[in-house]
Amino acid sequence: MARRKRERTVEEEEINMTPMLDIVFIMLIFFIVTATFAKESGIDVNKPGAVTAEKKERASILIAINEDNQVWIDNRNVDIRAVRANIERLRAENPEGGVVIQADKESKNEILVKVMDAARQAGVFDVSLAANPDG
Numbered sequence: 001m002a003r004r005k006r007e008r009t010v011e012e013e014e015i016n017m018t019p020m021l022d023i024v025f026i027m028l029i030f031f032i033v034t035a036t037f038a039k040e041s042g043i044d045v046n047k048p049g050a051v052t053a054e055k056k057e058r059a060s061i062l063i064a065i066n067e068d069n070q071v072w073i074d075n076r077n078v079d080i081r082a083v084r085a086n087i088e089r090l091r092a093e094n095p096e097g098g099v100v101i102q103a104d105k106e107s108k109n110e111i112l113v114k115v116m117d118a119a120r121q122a123g124v125f126d127v128s129l130a131a132n133p134d135g
Helices: 002-012 018-034 080-093 108-120
Strands: 061-065 069-072 076-078 098-103 127-129
Touching: 061 080, 061 108, 069 080, 076 080, 080 108, 098 108, 108 127
Parallel strands: 061 098, 098 127
Antiparallel strands: 061 069, 069 076
């Protein structure tokens, strides 16, 4: 009989984890919903300045061209011949957004023109160039 009492008291002393799990789950949902998802091209680019630069809200495809004339899309180095296919794939995910090209000051104009041409061949006519607003 002494053992039964001891077993009952052990069962009664268990910690109920349900309220803590509920709170953790609610906090997880809160942080997921309130998190901002910023699109980035994957590299830092030294953009030229422009007095007339303005912020573009609906840019879904960011393409970066670094000083070594390498093209970066979604944190991946992409060959210039594969830019069109990548833009078409990203365009299928979000047909409303446009393309923003972040070209480094030291990059070649030829690469920039090829990327712009690939975007237009992929059916995107909303192509913008990124610049620093300081001029």
